[in-house]
Amino acid sequence: MAISFEPTDNSRCARDFYRKMAVEQMRPIARRYDLEEHALPSEWVDYFWQHGRKGPPIDIDAPADGMIQVCMQVEELCWGDAALYLRMPTSALGGAAVGAAGTKEQKSRFLKPFKADGHPVWGAMAITEPGAGSDTAAIQTTAELDGDEWVLNGTKIFCTNGEGASQVEGGFVVVWATIDKSAGRGGIKSFVVPAKTPGMKLVGLEKKLGIRASDTATLLFENCRIPADHLLGSAKVRKKDPSKTGDKGFKGAMATFDASRPIVAAMAIGIGRASLDLCREELERQGVTIRYDAPRCDLTVIERDFIDMEAELQAARLLTWRAAWMMNHGKPNNLEASMSKAKAGLAVTKITQKVVELLGPAGYSQKLLAEKWMRDAKVNDIYEGTQQINQLIVARRVLDYSSSMLR
Numbered sequence: 001m002a003i004s005f006e007p008t009d010n011s012r013c014a015r016d017f018y019r020k021m022a023v024e025q026m027r028p029i030a031r032r033y034d035l036e037e038h039a040l041p042s043e044w045v046d047y048f049w050q051h052g053r054k055g056p057p058i059d060i061d062a063p064a065d066g067m068i069q070v071c072m073q074v075e076e077l078c079w080g081d082a083a084l085y086l087r088m089p090t091s092a093l094g095g096a097a098v099g100a101a102g103t104k105e106q107k108s109r110f111l112k113p114f115k116a117d118g119h120p121v122w123g124a125m126a127i128t129e130p131g132a133g134s135d136t137a138a139i140q141t142t143a144e145l146d147g148d149e150w151v152l153n154g155t156k157i158f159c160t161n162g163e164g165a166s167q168v169e170g171g172f173v174v175v176w177a178t179i180d181k182s183a184g185r186g187g188i189k190s191f192v193v194p195a196k197t198p199g200m201k202l203v204g205l206e207k208k209l210g211i212r213a214s215d216t217a218t219l220l221f222e223n224c225r226i227p228a229d230h231l232l233g234s235a236k237v238r239k240k241d242p243s244k245t246g247d248k249g250f251k252g253a254m255a256t257f258d259a260s261r262p263i264v265a266a267m268a269i270g271i272g273r274a275s276l277d278l279c280r281e282e283l284e285r286q287g288v289t290i291r292y293d294a295p296r297c298d299l300t301v302i303e304r305d306f307i308d309m310e311a312e313l314q315a316a317r318l319l320t321w322r323a324a325w326m327m328n329h330g331k332p333n334n335l336e337a338s339m340s341k342a343k344a345g346l347a348v349t350k351i352t353q354k355v356v357e358l359l360g361p362a363g364y365s366q367k368l369l370a371e372k373w374m375r376d377a378k379v380n381d382i383y384e385g386t387q388q389i390n391q392l393i394v395a396r397r398v399l400d401y402s403s404s405m406l407r
Contacts (some may be wrong), residue, residue, distance in 0.1 A: 005321050011069045014056040018073045021052060022080025030081040033213035034372050038205050041087055041213055048088050049120040066328035067259070068321050071266035075317075078270025079277075082376045083213035085267065090114065092161050093260055094123030097174040097190055100255040101232040110192055113170035121171045121195075122164030125256070126156035126219055134389045136176065137184040141221065143177040143191055143231075150191055150231060152177055152199070152224040158206065158383070162217025166202055171195040173219065179237065185403070186238040192230040199224030210375030259327060261337040261384055265320040265344035268380035272313045272348040275355040275373050279306065282359055282368075302358060309351045316344040335397040342390040345381030352377040 007015070025047055033041045055073075077085040091098070091114045098110050113121045132138035141154025152175060156162075165171040173193045180187035193200055204218040280290065283302065290306050291299065299307070323336035352374040356363040363370040381387045396406050 005068065005318070005325070007069075007072070010056060011072060014069055015072050015076055017055045018052075018076040019079070021048075022076050026077065026080030026084050030084065030213075030369060031366070031372070033084065035212075037207060037212040038215075039213075041084060044084050045087065045089055045120050052088065053090065053114075067262065067324035068328060071262055071320055071324045074263050074266040075270040075273065078267040079274045080270075081213070082267055082271050083211040085270075086160055086211055086214035089120035089122050089164065091123035092165075093125035093256065094161075094165060094172055094174040094192075096259050097125055097232065097256045098123075098192065100259065101190060102192075106192070106229075106232065110172055118170070119168070120164075121168055122161040122215075123171060124159050124161040124165035124173045124217075126159045126162065126173050126175045128158045129155060130157060134386055136188055139176055139178055139188055140181075141175065141177040142181075143175075143179050143189060145179070145228065145235070146225075148228045149225045150228060152191065152193070152221040152226070154221050155203075156219045156221070159217045159219055160383075161215050162219050163202055163205060163215045166193075166195055166200055166217070166219055168195055173200070174232070175221065179235065183237045189235065190232045191226060192232065193221075193224060193226055197224055197226060209378065210372070211379055257384060258332075258334050258337045261341035261390070262320050262323040262327070262333075264380055264384045265316060265323075265340040268344040268348035268377065269313060269317050269320065271373050271377050271380070272309075272316070272344075272351045275348075275352045275370060275377075276306070276309060276313065278368065278370055279355045279358055282362070305354060305358065309354060312347040313351060316340065316347045319343050335394060338385065338390040338393040338397075341384060342387055342394065345387055345390075348377045349381050 143150045143152050165173045175191050175193050178187040199222050201220045203220045206216040290303050320340040323333045323340045326333035356370050356374050
């Protein structure tokens with residue numbers, strides 16, 4: 001089947017809807033909430049809950065809609081401001097985990113608050129620990145079955161939306177924990193912990209280099225009890241490599257990233273496009289016009305740098321849309337999702353740094369948003385799997401190696 005990236009009328013409508021939101025609602029307050037870290041951007045949260053989440057519908061049956069449309073929307077919103085995008089009251093990664101590994105009943109139960117009117121609510125995913133980042137086998141948070149309840153104990157850090165998801169009624173946190181440490185990854189399961197559950201405590205908020213308006217929390221679980229049916233997937237422990245088996249618990253949890261990595265790539269692309277748009281405007285204001293019809297040998301260094309950056313961004317966008325298109329058509333996209341995430345994270349890091357360089361002192365100062373975008377961009381090369389981890393996944397898939405064969 002041929003891949004077509006020609007947007008449908010519905011996709012164009014959605015792109016224009018979120019572009020208008022980015023221009024009118026996000027850009028005007030981006031600097032303020034970058035400076036006021038941990039402050040709740042209530043005007044943005046309330047606006048999005050009332051208007052943004054009720055934007056143009058997604059037609060999952062249209063070849064150019066579905067995940068590609070989601071990526072287009074994310075790019076527009078992160079062109080507005082990536083940190084405010086992360087602060088949106090949505091089910092986020094937690095919802096993606098429920099969608100990937102939950103039953104039909106669990107999806108209906110846990111995602112219902114995000115479909116109803118009322119106060120804004122958030123979802124979150126809690127994976128990273130002080131001693132466990134990319135290596136999920138090192139997770140120390142435990143879950144023990146006690147009668148008809150699971151009891152969770154451990155500490156989770158760098159939880160995006162962790163404050164809102166754990167403290168606001170209707171939200172939830174999907175927690176990764178082990179039910180059998182001797183089984184390594186095979187013992188890792190994911191559990192839905194509703195907001196305000198006794199034993200789940202918010203113990204801190206991170207001070208960050210970038211995406212400062214986003215909510216990044218540390219959560220402590222002390223004898224936190226949840227019903228047995230809050231486990232996503234099977235409680236069966238597989239001693240073999242769970243990525244090569246039918247273990248929906250671990251595989252389902254990991255499948256979350258096949259959906260989320262193209263979205264993170266789209267976030268990076270939005271930041272990169274914002275930087276290039278600003279750079280072009282500032283260069284033209286100084287009388288520098290990019291000549292696309294001139295031989296490369298006749299171009300100035302600035303022109304060559306700018307054209308190269310545009311090419312890198314377009315390559316990242318096409319990889320991202322390819323991964324999204326495959327998911328939309330039910331095709332395995334683990335390789336392509338990691339490729340898009342690795343490419344976009346690296347590209348936007350280089351682009352935003354180069355833009356600051358080209359703009360000189362103005363780019364380095366807070367007169368422009370260029371320096372903010374440089375700070376915001378780097379995290380796209382870190383979370384949802386670091387650059388190194390995604391390259392490792394690509395190598396495993398290309399060579400058909402298991403995680404135990406290639407580390």
